[in-house]
Amino acid sequence: MITRDRDFLLKISAEDQAIYARVIRIDSPLLDALQLIPWESFRGDLEKCYVQRIGQPALPVILMLKLEYLRYTCRLSDREVIARAHTDLLFRWFLQVPLGYDMPDPSTLCRFRARLGVEGFQKIFDRLISFARDAGVVRDRLRLKDATHVLANIAVPTTLRLLAQLREKMLSAIEPVDAELAAGYHIEAERIQAETEKESDDIRLQARLGLVLDMLQWMRELPEEAPDPQQELSWRRLLAVRSLAEKIAADCLNPGSGDRTLSVVDPEARRGMHGKFYDGYMLDVMMDADSELVTQIEVLPANGAEAHDAIRLVQREHAIHGNQIQQLSIDGAGFNGPMLRTLEDPNGLAVDVITPPSDYSEWEGYPNSAFLQSEDGQQVTCPAGHTSGTAWRKADKPHSLFYDFSLKGCRTCPLQSQCYPMMKPTAHRGRRVSKNEYEAEYERARAKVSTQTYRLVRKEHPTIERKLGEIVRHGRGRRARYWGRSKVKIQQLMTCFVVNVRRLTKLLKGPSCAEMIASW
Numbered sequence: 001m002i003t004r005d006r007d008f009l010l011k012i013s014a015e016d017q018a019i020y021a022r023v024i025r026i027d028s029p030l031l032d033a034l035q036l037i038p039w040e041s042f043r044g045d046l047e048k049c050y051v052q053r054i055g056q057p058a059l060p061v062i063l064m065l066k067l068e069y070l071r072y073t074c075r076l077s078d079r080e081v082i083a084r085a086h087t088d089l090l091f092r093w094f095l096q097v098p099l100g101y102d103m104p105d106p107s108t109l110c111r112f113r114a115r116l117g118v119e120g121f122q123k124i125f126d127r128l129i130s131f132a133r134d135a136g137v138v139r140d141r142l143r144l145k146d147a148t149h150v151l152a153n154i155a156v157p158t159t160l161r162l163l164a165q166l167r168e169k170m171l172s173a174i175e176p177v178d179a180e181l182a183a184g185y186h187i188e189a190e191r192i193q194a195e196t197e198k199e200s201d202d203i204r205l206q207a208r209l210g211l212v213l214d215m216l217q218w219m220r221e222l223p224e225e226a227p228d229p230q231q232e233l234s235w236r237r238l239l240a241v242r243s244l245a246e247k248i249a250a251d252c253l254n255p256g257s258g259d260r261t262l263s264v265v266d267p268e269a270r271r272g273m274h275g276k277f278y279d280g281y282m283l284d285v286m287m288d289a290d291s292e293l294v295t296q297i298e299v300l301p302a303n304g305a306e307a308h309d310a311i312r313l314v315q316r317e318h319a320i321h322g323n324q325i326q327q328l329s330i331d332g333a334g335f336n337g338p339m340l341r342t343l344e345d346p347n348g349l350a351v352d353v354i355t356p357p358s359d360y361s362e363w364e365g366y367p368n369s370a371f372l373q374s375e376d377g378q379q380v381t382c383p384a385g386h387t388s389g390t391a392w393r394k395a396d397k398p399h400s401l402f403y404d405f406s407l408k409g410c411r412t413c414p415l416q417s418q419c420y421p422m423m424k425p426t427a428h429r430g431r432r433v434s435k436n437e438y439e440a441e442y443e444r445a446r447a448k449v450s451t452q453t454y455r456l457v458r459k460e461h462p463t464i465e466r467k468l469g470e471i472v473r474h475g476r477g478r479r480a481r482y483w484g485r486s487k488v489k490i491q492q493l494m495t496c497f498v499v500n501v502r503r504l505t506k507l508l509k510g511p512s513c514a515e516m517i518a519s520w
Contacts, residue, residue, distance in 0.1 A: 016099045023089050030073075030094045032505040038131055039066065045123040049115045064104075064112045065124065066095050071109070072498045075476055078106040118486045121493040126320050128500055129295055133321060137507050142289040142327045142457065144464035145313065145334075147306050148472055150299070150488065152269035152280035153480045156262050159252065160201060163208045165264045166248050170215050173241040176234040185215055209252050216245045259303060266483040272302025280480060281488055282306065285471070285496070286313045287464050289329075292503055294467065294496045299489040307336035314349055327352045329461045335445060337399055337438020344441070354457040357446045365419045371403070371433045379403065380433055384415045388433065399437050405430035471495055 012020075024031070039062050046061035070091060071081040085091045085103045092099065116124075132138045157165060167189060175182035192211055196204045219242040226235035244267050251260045262269050262279055271279050282300040287293065296313040300306070310330055317323065328334075328343065334355030343351045371380040371388075380388045380403045388403035410420055410430030420431045436442065448454045472478040475495040480488045 012096065012098050019099060020089060020093045024093055025090070028090055029502065029505065030070075030090055032509065033069075033501050034094050034096075036505050036508045037128070037501055041131060042124055042127055045120065045127060046116070049117075049120045063095055063097065064109070067109060068112070068494060069498060069501070070094070072475070072494050073502075078109045082106045082109075113490060116490075118489050118493075121490050121497075125297075125493050125497050125500075128497060128504070129293065130321065132291065132293055132500075132504055132507075133323070135508060137291045137504065138288045138293055138295065139290045140323050140325050142329060142460065143286050143295065143314075143317075143325050144289050144461055145284070145286045145310055145328060145330045146461075146464045146468055147282050147284040147300075147309075147333070148468045149272065149274040149278050149302065150281040150283050150472075150477065150492070151278060151479045152263070152266050153483060154263040154266045154269055154279065156279050160205055160208065162248065162262075162264065163205070163212055163252070166245060167208065167212055167215075169264050170212065170219075170241055170245055173234075173238045174215070174219075177231060177238055181218070185211070188214075205252075209249070212245060212249060216242065216249055219245065266480075268301060268485040269480075270301035270303045272304075274302075278302060281485065283468075283471070283477065283492055284309050284313065285464065285468060286310075286317070286328075287467055289460050289463060291507060292463060292467060293500050294471075297489075297492055297496050299485055299492055301485070306333045307339040310334060310339055311342050311349075314343060314351060318349065325349075325351050327354060327457060329354045329457050329464075331461070332356055332358060335442070337436065337441050340441035340445060341438060344444075353445070354448060354454055355445055356458070357442070357449065364421050365431075366415075368433050368435060369439075371435075373435060377401065377435075380435070382413075382415075382419065382431070382433075384413050384419070386413065391435075401435045401437075403433045403435070405432075467499070471499055475499055 042065055043062060046065060050061070067081055067085065070076070070085070071078065074081070074084075076084065082103050082105070085095060089099075092101070113121075129138060171182050171185055171189075174185065188211060192207045196207050199207075219238065222238070222242070224239070226232045244261070244264065247267070248261050248264075251257065259270065261267050262271060269280050271277055272282060274282075280302050282302055282304050284298045284300055284304075284306060285294055286296040288295050296317050298309050298313060300309055307330075310328065314325060314328065317325065328351050330353065332355065334340070334353060335358045340353055340355075343349050343353050366383055370383055373380050378391050382388070382405065386405060386409050388405050391401040391403055393401060407427060407430045410416055410423060413419065416423065423431075471492075475498060477492055477495045481491050482488055
């Protein structure tokens with residue numbers, strides 16, 4: 001008899017246990033995970049995502065989490081994992097269900113993920129790390145941090161095609177609210193398409209952008225609250241499409257502004273550089289060097305600030321676990337003044353950052369440090385006693401001040417050959433000096449390179465690169481399964497959760513699986 005028990009504790013009879021014991025392999029990693037991972041400890045976090053005592057009882061939450069685990073560890077779809085759980089006795093024993101238990105519909109896994117959301121999956125991930133800390137596996141000696149690229153699940157259209165997709169999305173959002181207006185815009189879109197069919201791409205682009213701007217102007221005049229409560233869902237969708245249209249229209253009107261929206265299907269995907277240009281997201285990972293467990297992750301747009309995210313990862317781990325990380329090893333992206341100052345502040349996070357400094361060429365003459373700043377920082381004085389012009393900044397270097405000396409003063413200066421030996425007869429200005437407000441942090445990072453600690457830490461750093469390879473190759477984390485940054489983060493949280501479980505079971509391997517089977 002097939003039954004579906006909705007009680008939280010699924011009873012396995014002695015007869016079922018005897019059958020399981022006869023057919024299940026005793027050396028399966030799933031048995032290790034079942035025995036060594038405290039699955040019941042996740043119950044509290046999972047149940048908080050469900051409304052209690054309303055409607056029918058929910059399916060067992062631990063069962064749903066284990067199905068998600070099986071889906072990722074075996075790289076299966078929702079339908080495939082349910083189908084295999086119907087017939088695979090190892091799956092059923094891992095799920096701790098009787099032989100006659102009927103598996104839920106595959107759609108329940110979608111609802112389960114929707115109920116948990118990013119916060120729920122983040123809590124599950126953090127709960128596993130808390131267990132590893134309590135077991136003495138995770139230490140605070142050293143964290144390794146690195147990032148890799150994640151390809152978005154999109155086909156990037158041309159700007160013309162992007163505007164066409166946006167127009168259709170806007171029309172489908174307008175129609176439930178004002179069907180007559182939507183019909184009028186449909187007619188206008190068909191007219192523009194017919195009249196500009198043989199025109200150049202520039203003319204077609206301007207015509208289509210004009211229609212989008214007309215619809216957007218109408219949307220801008222809408223109130224934030226729906227005038228009819230029955231239209232609440234349609235109204236929220238309309239306002240969301242309005243925000244997307246504002247961003248894409250701004251991208252088209254200011255093509256050099258950067259941070260362009262690539263797709264209406266996944267508006268949060270961006271173009272970034274990782275060896276070569278790609279479209280998607282950035283997976284940022286921090287790992288404990290001793291246990292090789294991933295302790296924190298974040299998913300950023302492809303053009304996200306990796307250095308600034310290092311601060312957030314450290315702060316989040318401190319807030320969740322109340323620990324104190326001693327050192328952080330990061331690649332060249334960590335040679336960043338604001339990040340170094342924040343992380344190494346002795347009154348703040350107090351983390352010793354190990355990062356390779358960027359290559360820079362020493363000035364052949366007097367170094368910038370030989371020029372003394374005035375009290376207000378607006379001028380510098382050279383070793384010969386000459387004063388520079390007023391400080392100015394470059395748009396791409398906001399943390400540096402630049403000072404220019406007069407051409408005449410440098411040419412007649414007795415120290416010119418020692419200060420500015422590269423000066424050419426055709427020069428239009430004198431010596432230029434730069435002062436960076438984070439120079440002390442940069443000098444401290446450069447000084448670490450010659451230490452034994454730096455060499456030992458950098459020797460450990462390739463471990464995080466191997467871990468990223470495991471995540472993106474064996475865990476299929478290279479390509480996004482979903483659209484939207486939050487959903488991609490759920491995918492990466494579960495992928496890293498599976499990777500951590502595998503690693504943790506190896507570290508905690510206690511009684512053998514054979515002994516567990518014998519105790520049934």
